[in-house]
Each structure stands twice: as structure tokens, then as C-alpha cells.
Amino acid sequence: MSAEWGLFSGGRWSPGVGVAEVRNPYTDEVVGTVVRASPEQALEAARGLAGVRSELTAYDRSNILTATAELLHRERDDFASTISQESGLAIMDARREVDRAATQLRYCAEEGKRITGEAIRTDVTSARQRRLAITTREPIGVVCAVTPFNRPLNQVVTKVAPAIAANNRVVVKPSEKTPLSAIRLVDALLRSGLPPDLIALVCGEPGELVDALIHSGHIDMLTFTGSTRVGRLLAASAGMIRQTYELGDSGALVIMADADIPAAVAAATAGAFATSGQSCRGVKRIIAHEDVADEFVRELAAAASALVVGDPGDPATDIGTLIDRHAASEVEARVARAVAAGARVLCGARRVGAQYWPTVLDHVPRDADLVRLETFGPTAPVIRVKDFPEAVEVVNDSRYGLQAGIFTNNLEHARRAAELFDVGAVVVNGGPQFESPNIPFGGVKDSGIGREGARYAIEEMTRVKTLVI
Known part of the structure; x- marks a missing residue:
């Protein structure tokens, strides 16, 4: 992976403040180098996303996600090799992960076409107000997606695909241990037609970058997968932005x-x-x-x-x-x-x-x-x-x-x-590892807040607006 990659901001790959090596856990060999972003560059990436508005239709977004799924299918071996080399995952598991990511993209492509509201009559009180309230779901804005080292491709897709399906802009902060799969995914989205000013990616130390992002004033939602310890720290710090957390478990x-x-x-x-x-x-x-x-x-x-x-x-x-x-x-x-x-x-x-x-x-x-x-x-x-x-x-x-x-x-x-x-x-009659892209996924207690799964993540990443006529 080219050392010029790792910071995507303002619609282009940009230089950062240094370069980080990614090592294969099995051989300890360097398998890639990525650009590290500074907190100031992370803030600038968020500011740039907040300054644009997506004009993509549901049809456009569906086509982009579907094309990305097809690209993953064509380049399955390359994606799987990247996953295996940076995470130490067995190649057969890595190939399954690419397949799962492609399935998630396809499902979100379809689910994004089904974002709907409802019509509500208001003549339900003694005031007898004969009005009609119509609800719509709007994109929440700029989504900050923070992902862990395990399943380094699918974890990013699980957040980025519904964010795009819901017409949001998104800044991705992948694990500093496994950033290469996320870089490949952003490149795949761009090659599939995603406007470059609707996505950003920052790599580097999680503490300083995530802190800069959530306190930038330009992030409308934080979606985080990782440890309960870090999730608790973020929840205490993030303030009034929308938040979802998928944390630990003892399944x-x-x-x-x-x-x-x-x-x-x-x-x-x-x-x-x-x-x-x-x-x-x-x-x-x-x-x-x-x-x-x-x-x-x-x-x-x-x-x-x-x-x-x-x-x-x-x-x-x-x-x-x-x-x-x-x-x-x-x-x-x-x-x-x-x-x-x-x-x-x-x-x-x-x-x-x-x-x-x-x-x-x-x-x-x-x-x-x-x-x-x-x-x-x-x-x-x-x-x-x-x-x-x-x-x-x-x-x-x-x-x-x-x-x-x-x-x-x-x-x-x-x-x-x-x-x-x-x-x-x-x-x-099955294990806790059961999964399907069309069902809600999330926990209680210290396992997190909110739900993932295509439709449910899209709901988390949208806000309801009501029109009364």
C-alpha cells in the first residue's frame, strides 16, 4: 500500500504528519505504510464534510453501493490478502469476510431505497384539529465511524454502507493496527462513483484523533465499535451528538x-x-x-x-x-x-x-x-x-x-x-455468532447502545422531521 495513502480529506489523498508501519502479526514483516493524520487535520476533514450537502438520489446511492459490492467480488483475493496480512486472520476467514462485506453493501443498497415516513391524522383530541402530519427521515449529517482491528473490512462496511445509504457524509477512523482494509474500501467507493467530498478517512492514534473529531463541532453522530472501556470514555465525552456503541461481550x-x-x-x-x-x-x-x-x-x-x-x-x-x-x-x-x-x-x-x-x-x-x-x-x-x-x-x-x-x-x-x-x-439451537444483514444487532448493559444491521443502522443514522399541513 502506498505511503501516500491514509489521509483522505477535502476530496483527495493528502500528506500527513508522518508515516506508520503496518506489520504482519505472523511474520512481523512490514506489509504497508500509511499516512498519519494530526488532530488538526482530522478537524479539517470533519469541517470539510460539514460544508457540503449530498445531492445523490436514493437511486444514485444504491448504484454506488452495488458497484462497490461488485468491485469487492472482482478483487476478492486482493482484499482477503490485505485482511490476512494486516490482522493475521486465516485466509479462508478473510475471504469469508470479503463476501460478508459485499453482502452488506448489496443489502444497504436496497434498504436505502426504502427510507420512508408516515402520514398521521391529528384529529385525536377535543380540539378536533383536522390536519395531516407527514414524517420524513433526513440524513443526520456527518457520521464519525470508529472501527476496531478485528474484521477490519466488514466492521467498516457495517458503518459506512448504511451511512451512505442514508445520504450522510462520513469520516472513517479505522484501527491503527489494521488500517489497510479501510483504505482499500474508501478507494473502492471512490472508484464506484461516490463523490469524493462526501467521505474522509484519517489514520493515527485513536485517542487524539477521535477526541478532535467528536469535539470539532462538525460531527452529528458517533458510531463506535471497540472495547467497553473506551466506549465509556467516549460516551462521557461526546456530549449531545447521536451515538451508537457496539462493545464487548462474554457470549x-x-x-x-x-x-x-x-x-x-x-x-x-x-x-x-x-x-x-x-x-x-x-x-x-x-x-x-x-x-x-x-x-x-x-x-x-x-x-x-x-x-x-x-x-x-x-x-x-x-x-x-x-x-x-x-x-x-x-x-x-x-x-x-x-x-x-x-x-x-x-x-x-x-x-x-x-x-x-x-x-x-x-x-x-x-x-x-x-x-x-x-x-x-x-x-x-x-x-x-x-x-x-x-x-x-x-x-x-x-x-x-x-x-x-x-x-x-x-x-x-x-x-x-x-x-x-x-x-x-x-x-x-445455534450459537451467539449468528448474524444476518437484515436483523438488528446490538446489546444491553456494557455491550453497548443502539443497533446495527442495515435497516436499523439507517434508522440510527437519520432523524425524523414532521410536516403539518
């Missing part, structure tokens, strides 16, 4: 005594280990009924042991690296503390550099920080419970509440789980 998968064990094992394997366990909606706690726990953990350990850990660029690799050595070391330390507290390792618990082997643990104490905190790594910690009420108690004994899954053939347990699990979504 629970419940295995009841009547569960389909092979299906539950498949869901747990995919949810805990895909993308090297670095997924906000992944499986981070497994709550297994004691009657089937022995069978379940035995089969899960066998499935985990069969996964290939290796070079992320090798198509045969299932598990690449974590984002860096520090992240892998933190997972290693949490596993060690869980073992010291009584957990038993069935497989894995091995680290080399930034790689951590898929790890299954049984008899994990429910107060271990491996499960109390959001552990971003390929671990499958199993907590045993005696019945459904205890399973509900363990699920809800968390500061997080994004998504949860339950495997059961008992309709009453499924219904009660939907009612009692304190989370944003409950998946019956």
Missing part, C-alpha cells in the same frame, strides 16, 4: 441435557475458534448441563484438536494469529489463572508468538476472569450447571449482554431463554 452458549450434541459441538467450535476467537459475538462461555457435559467436552476437544494452526496465508490453515503478541500473552495468562483456580485443560493452552492454539477448558469457575472479562482469543471455557434455572443465572451473571445461544429440544426452555436471558438476541 454464552447453553447446552441443555436434551441438546443435539453434534450440532452443539459444531456451533461451539465455529463460535469459539473462527477468526482466532476475535469476534465480539463469538462463543466466550459454554454453560453445559452436567448430564451431557462429559460427552460434550470430549467431542469439543476432539474438534478443536483437529483444527490446523499455522501460516495465515496458507489455505489449509484454520487458525492464524491474534492481532499481536501482547493479545496472545493475555489469553495465555487468563487460561493459566483459570487452571490455577481449578479449571482443567483438555487441549491447547499453547502459545508461540502471536499464535494461540485452540483451547478447551472444563470445570471453569464462573468467577474466573477468563469468562468474566471479554477474552479475545480461541478459547472454549466450559462451566457446568445442574439445571435450567442455574444456566439462566450464569448467563446473566455478566456485565455484558450482546447475544447468547441455547441448544435444547424443550420448547419451554427455548421460550424462557428468550424471555430471561438479559441480552440483545437469543439464538435457539
